[in-house]
Amino acid sequence: MIQVQGVSRSFGDRLVLDDVGFDVIGGRMTGFVGGNGAGKTTTMRIILGVLSSDRGTVQFDGHEITRQDRARIGYMPEERGLYPKMPVLDQLVYLGRLHGMSTAAATASATALLDRLGLAERAKDTLESLSLGNQQRAQIAAALVHEPVALVLDEPFSGLDPMAVEVVLGVLRDYAERGAPVLFSSHQLDIVERLCDDVVVIGGGRILAQGSREGLRAEHSEHEYELVLDPRGESADTDLAWLDASPGIDLRASPVPGTARFTADTDDAAQRVLTQAVHRSTAGTGAPVRSFTPVTPTLAQIFREVVQ
Numbered sequence: 001m002i003q004v005q006g007v008s009r010s011f012g013d014r015l016v017l018d019d020v021g022f023d024v025i026g027g028r029m030t031g032f033v034g035g036n037g038a039g040k041t042t043t044m045r046i047i048l049g050v051l052s053s054d055r056g057t058v059q060f061d062g063h064e065i066t067r068q069d070r071a072r073i074g075y076m077p078e079e080r081g082l083y084p085k086m087p088v089l090d091q092l093v094y095l096g097r098l099h100g101m102s103t104a105a106a107t108a109s110a111t112a113l114l115d116r117l118g119l120a121e122r123a124k125d126t127l128e129s130l131s132l133g134n135q136q137r138a139q140i141a142a143a144l145v146h147e148p149v150a151l152v153l154d155e156p157f158s159g160l161d162p163m164a165v166e167v168v169l170g171v172l173r174d175y176a177e178r179g180a181p182v183l184f185s186s187h188q189l190d191i192v193e194r195l196c197d198d199v200v201v202i203g204g205g206r207i208l209a210q211g212s213r214e215g216l217r218a219e220h221s222e223h224e225y226e227l228v229l230d231p232r233g234e235s236a237d238t239d240l241a242w243l244d245a246s247p248g249i250d251l252r253a254s255p256v257p258g259t260a261r262f263t264a265d266t267d268d269a270a271q272r273v274l275t276q277a278v279h280r281s282t283a284g285t286g287a288p289v290r291s292f293t294p295v296t297p298t299l300a301q302i303f304r305e306v307v308q
Contacts (some may be wrong), residue, residue, distance in 0.1 A: 001026050002150060002181050005165045006047055016042050018205045024150070024198075025183040026117030029193035030170065032185040033303060034202035040185040043202070044154050047183075048075045060150075071099060074148030075158055080139050080290075084128035086139050088119065090128070092145045097144035106145065113141040118167055132159045140168060144175075151175055153184040157191055166201070169195055193299040201306055208306040220305060222263055224295040225270050227277060229258040229287040239286075246273055258287060261295060294306040 002024040009017040017039050024030045034040050045051040047058050049070050060069040083091050089110055114120050117137045119130075127135055134158045151172070157165055172195070176182050186192050192199060199216055201209040206273060209216060227240065240260040244251045248269030252261045256290025264270035273292075280286030297305075 001059075001061060002047065002152075002183065003059035004043065005057050005059060007043065007045065007053045007058070009042055009051065009053050016205050017046075017053070020205070020207055022200045022207060022210050024183045026150075026181045027176055027179045028181065028197040029176050029195055030181070030183045030198040030200060031196035032183055032200050032202065033187075033189060033192055033299075034185075035298055035307065038202045039205040040202060041154055044075075044152050044183070044185065047152055050077075064253065072146075072149045072190070074143040074146070074151045074153075076139060076143040076151075076153040078154040081136070082127050082139060084144060085126050087124050087126055088130070088141075089114065090125040091276055092141055095142055096145045101146060109145050109147060110141065113139075113144055113171075116167070116171060117201075118164070120124075131162055134185065136160055137164060137168070140171070142172070148175075148180070150180050151184070153182075156184050156187060157186055157188055165191065171268045189298075189300045189303060198276070198301065201303060203307045209302065213299070216299075216302055221294065221296050222303045223265075223267075224252070224261060224263050225273070225292065226259065226261050227273065227292050228290045228297050229277070229281075230290040231258055231287050236297065242276070242280075243273065246276070249273060258290075 007017055007020045008015070020039065020043055032040050032043070042051060046053050049067065049097050058065045070227055085241050092110035092113070093103065093106045096109055097103060101109070111123070114123050117140065119134060119141070122130060122134060127138060130138065142155055143151065156168060160168060170185070172182055193213065196213055199210065200207060211219065227243070229240070239256070243249055243260055243262055246269070248265035250263045252263060262273070264273070274289070277286065277292070279290050280289045
């Protein structure tokens with residue numbers, strides 16, 4: 001586990017991080033999201049020791065993180081730092097050797113990663129000859145070549161096409177399933193929502209929201225529900241105007257006939273709506289119920305809410 005505890009950092013008179021704290025749990029994917037200048041990159045640099053904090057600590061598996069711990073973390077910085085005129089495989093092996101791997105072990109790891117990331121046929125090409133998307137894949141391989149026990153990746157999906165995104169997602173999931181804590185930042189909230197177990201939202205250098213993906217969605221839910229009737233039943237009456245008179249119910253929208261979204265003051269009020277809809281169907285005065293589901297906010301909606 002990586003634990004960021006009460007970390008603050010200023011550059012001159014500008015407070016960039018203000019009492020930032022969150023956990024990156026082993027075996028779970030944690031998405032780190034925020035706008036430009038929110039403090040994501042500064043936080044990651046402090047975790048890896050590229051920057052120091054003014055206050056607070058970073059813990060790794062229960063103790064204050066050391067240089068040796070940081071050497072075991074796979075780090076992909078915001079600035080891409082590979083050698084443009086060096087063949088991709090050669091520099092991955094070189095980086096593996098810098099982490100103490102034998103040439104044989106580094107070559108085996110680099111070769112397997114390039115194959116997994118779809119770069120096997122470009123292994124002997126120089127980095128500068130690759131497309132920007134393939135350069136990004138090579139940068140990800142550089143963060144993984146020494147077989148790290150944890151990952152901290154700054155915008156790993158930047159510049160990747162949809163197929164490449166899926167490949168990288170698969171690689172990161174494998175690391176998490178082996179028990180590694182994985183932290184990555186991304187502006188692509190749809191990817192974060194699909195991939196992450198936990199989410200940390202930062203803005204203005206402060207943590208604005210954090211928790212499990214489903215926990216955050218439940219926390220920011222407005223107890224909204226969607227009721228959909230099936231017009232193909234014995235009764236084709238899909239009128240849902242009766243919802244407006246239901247106690248504790250605020251009818252919000254009926255985008256199509258037989259469909260309605262509403263908020264409920266309590267779970268009991270929502271349950272009464274379902275009971276009434278089923279009763280109307282059974283009595284032949286309303287169409288059968290096709291679905292009755294809670295409507296939870298997307299990560300993008302949560303992000304807009306907490307940032308604003």
